[in-house]
Amino acid sequence: KQEVTQIPAALSVPEGENLVLNCSFTDSAIYNLQWFRQDPGKGLTSLLLIQSSQREQTSGRLNASLDKSSGRSTLYIAASQPGDSATYLCAVRPIASGTYKYIFGTGTRLKVLA
Amino acid sequence: DAGVIQSPRHEVTEMGQEVTLRCKPISGHNSLFWYRQTMMRGLELLIYFNNNVPIDDSGMPEDRFSAKMPNASFSTLKIQPSEPRDSAVYFCASSLAGGTQMDEQFFGPGTRLTVL
Numbered sequence: 166k167q168e169v170t171q172i173p174a175a176l177s178v179p180e181g182e183n184l185v186l187n188c189s190f191t192d193s194a195i196y197n198l199q200w201f202r203q204d205p206g207k208g209l210t211s212l213l214l215i216q217s218s219q220r221e222q223t224s225g226r227l228n229a230s231l232d233k234s235s236g237r238s239t240l241y242i243a244a245s246q247p248g249d250s251a252t253y254l255c256a257v258r259p260i261a262s263g264t265y266k267y268i269f270g271t272g273t274r275l276k277v278l279a
Numbered sequence: 280d281a282g283v284i285q286s287p288r289h290e291v292t293e294m295g296q297e298v299t300l301r302c303k304p305i306s307g308h309n310s311l312f313w314y315r316q317t318m319m320r321g322l323e324l325l326i327y328f329n330n331n332v333p334i335d336d337s338g339m340p341e342d343r344f345s346a347k348m349p350n351a352s353f354s355t356l357k358i359q360p361s362e363p364r365d366s367a368v369y370f371c372a373s374s375l376a377g378g379t380q381m382d383e384q385f386f387g388p389g390t391r392l393t394v395l
Contacts, residue, residue, distance in 0.1 A: 199383060208283075208370055209386040254322065258382065265310050265374065265382055266335060269322040 167192045167259045171270035178245055179278050186240040186273045188255035193233045196258040199267065200229050200240050203252045212253075213240070245277045283387035285371050291393045297359040300390045303352055304373030312384065313346055313356050314370040322370075328354065361394045368392070 168191045178184050188198070197216045201209040213222045213229040215238070221230040228241040238255055252274045256267040284303040292298055304311050312327040326336040328348045336346070343362070348354040358365055372386045 197382075201386075206391075208388045209372075209384075211383055211385060214383045256384075265329060266312065266324050266327055267384060268324075271321045 167195075167257065167268045169255060169257055169268050169270035171253075171255060171273050173273060174271065175274040175276075177276045177278060180245060180247060182245050182277075183241070183243050184245055184275075186242070186253050186275070188238040188240070188270055190236045190238075190257050190268075192259060193236050194260040195233065196260055198229075198231055198238050198255060198257045200227075200238075201254045201256065203254060203272070205251075209254065245275075247277050247279045250276050283371055283373050283385055285369075285387035285390050287390060288388060289391045289393075291395065292361055293395050294362055295360045296394075297357065298361045298365075298392060298394075300356040300369050300371075300392070302354045302356070302371030302387060304354070304371070305385055306352065308373035308375050308385075309351070310374045310382065311348060311354050312372040312374075313354070314372065315367045316370060316389070317367045325356070358392075361392075363394045366392055366394050 170189045172187055199214045200212045202212050203209045213224055215222045215229055215231040226243040231238045252272045254269055254272040256269040258267050286301045310329050313325040314322050316322045325338045326346045327334055331348045344358055346356045368389045368391050370386050370389045372384045374382045374384045
């Protein structure tokens with residue numbers, strides 16, 4: 166059974182720091198991995214989607230990497246800003262017949278201090 | 280596009296009452312997902328539909344929960360009767376999932392349900 170873990174559960178950093186959020190999954194048989202951002206009281210916003218054949222994806226100050234063989238993904242945030250404060254979740258889509266569902270991690274709650 | 284639309288945004292009801300949550304997916308998307316999020320259990324998939332057909336409802340907690348998708352632009356999640364432990368935020372998401380890997384999920388704003 167696929168399990169997704171995110172460590173740490175919470176992270177507090179000063180503004181301007183570069184930081185890395187971690188996501189690990191137990192079964193490397195995945196179609197893709199998606200990183201989301203969730204602001205308090207709001208829905209999830211898709212940040213980056215990495216296909217299983219890809220190693221990384223970039224969008225602005227965000228860079229996500231994927232190492233399927235080791236069951237790991239990282240989300241790198243450059244030059245963090247207070248506006249980056251949110252909960253970041255990763256989700257994997259397992260390879261299973263006829264299924265399009267994602268398995269979510271429990272998230273990392275990020276606070277960037279001004 | 281307006282994105283995934285959910286209604287109501289907030290619902291407060293008393294135990295035993297019927298609750299109906301509504302979702303309009305992004306036009307053209309063929310997969311729809313209902314999730315529940317709580318502090319204790321995180322984000323859980325309840326059920327998902329592909330081309331209006333329920334594919335996997337193994338996450339539906341019990342028979343009090345039911346979901347329908349009568350057409351490609353509308354879905355409901357019903358709880359009858361509701362219980363205090365059903366209090367959570369319920370999200371609907373949609374994607375264009377055609378058997379390829381290009382199935383990025385887009386979430387609605389959620390419905391915050393409180394059962395007293």
